[in-house]
Amino acid sequence: MSGFSPEWLALREAADRAARAPSVLESARHAFSGVPRCNVWDLGAGTGASLRAFAELLPQEQHWTLVDYDSANLAAAGPALERWADTSAQREEALELGKDGRRLTVRMQTADLSQLPAGTVPWDRDTPNLITASALLDLTSAAWIQAFAEACAASGTAVLATLSFDGWLGFSPEHEDDAAVREAFSIHQQGDKGFGPALGPNATAALAAGLESRGYRVMTAESPWRLGRRDGALLLALIEGIAEAVAETDRLPASSLAAWRDQRLATLESLIVGHEDLFGYRPA
Ligand SMILES: C[S@@+](CC[C@H](N)C(=O)[O-])C[C@H]1O[C@@H](n2cnc3c(N)ncnc32)[C@H](O)[C@@H]1O
Structure with a gap:
């Protein structure tokens, strides 16, 4: 399982769905109630999990553009959306879906968001x-988030950004190296992920400030994963992923990190991974 592969995204989708903050989702639903149609761009769409999670909050007629730089993820999105929908038909470049009485048109766009100054994300429709x-x-990065906030404000576009890591990893039972692992992981999170130095745990606060300073009303709430042994494969993949990220920082001796990883794989009962959700809109 590597990077943001379709397999990894499938593994996390149910946990993501359970974690998103109801208060933030309800704010989005409320903002779009009474609106007949909407045009939505999902950035870093992967295999379309955001669409599957958010469609029920939005109007009867929805036009989606799924943007990702990984064409394998977008290729997997079509079949995943067809399995999720009640009805589906491919018409020219668009996938037309029916779900719970809603009509959705979905287009895929392969693009590297880091290469597009966010202020010029091409809203070509x-x-x-x-x-x-x-x-x-x-x-x-901080610069990207500010350009993104500016682009949203220029068109008054609402923003629903969920599951941004907030820096918290809560392991139970505890291990003496948990704090060192948490710190090293946080440093890794702030490395360059293609957009310049990543905001990591500070991303939601930065976007909230960027939108509020441009007249937006912004709601945020915590949306942690609360994982236990029942989450088997996801829990194991996370421990492996955390250990790999920490190894890249050289913050822990390799022998200590290996011992931590082995201990966690054998004995970890629960893991909390902190996230934050945000909904921002500009009141009429
Ligand atoms: C953690 S995954 C989340 C995917 C999806 N939103 C979900 O919730 O399942 C992050 C996604 O962002 C995409 N991504 C990362 N950097 C990107 C970039 N510079 N441009 C476009 N997509 C990017 C990855 O390919 C991946 O699909």
Whole structure:
């Protein structure tokens, strides 16, 4: 399982769905109630999990553009969306879906968001009413977030950005190297993920400030993963992923890190991974 592969995204989707903050989702639902149609761009779309999670909050007629630089993820999005929908048909470049009485048109766009100054993300069709992103913001940089906030404000576009890592890893039972692992992981999170030095745990606060200073009303809430042994494969993949990231920082002796990893794989009962969700909109 590597990087942001379709297999990894499938493994985390149920945990993501359980974690998103109801208060933030309800704010988005409320903002779009009474609106007949909406145009949504999902950034860092992966295999379309945000669409599957957010469609029920949004109007009867929805036009989605899924943006990702990984064409393998976007290629997997079509079949995943077809499995999720009640009805589906491919028409020219668009996938037309029916789900719970809603009609959705979905287009895929392969693009590297880091190479597009966010202020010039090419809204080549209608200007979006909403931009969504899940598990993306923490990869981006302070400069990118500010340009993104500026681009949203220029068109008054609402933003629903969920599952941005907030820096917290809570291990139970505790191990003497947990704090060192947490610190090293946080340093890794702030390395360059393609957008310049990543904001990591500070991403949600930066976007909230960027939007509020441009007249937006912003809601944020915690949306942690609360994982236990029942989450088997996800829990194991996370321990491996954390250990790999920490190894890249050289902050722990390799022997200590290996011992920590082995101990955690054998005995970890629960893991809390902190996230934050945000919904921002500009009141009429
Ligand atoms: C953690 S995954 C989340 C995927 C999806 N939003 C979800 O919740 O399942 C992050 C996604 O962002 C995409 N991504 C990362 N950097 C990107 C960039 N510079 N441009 C476009 N997509 C990017 C990855 O390919 C991956 O699909």
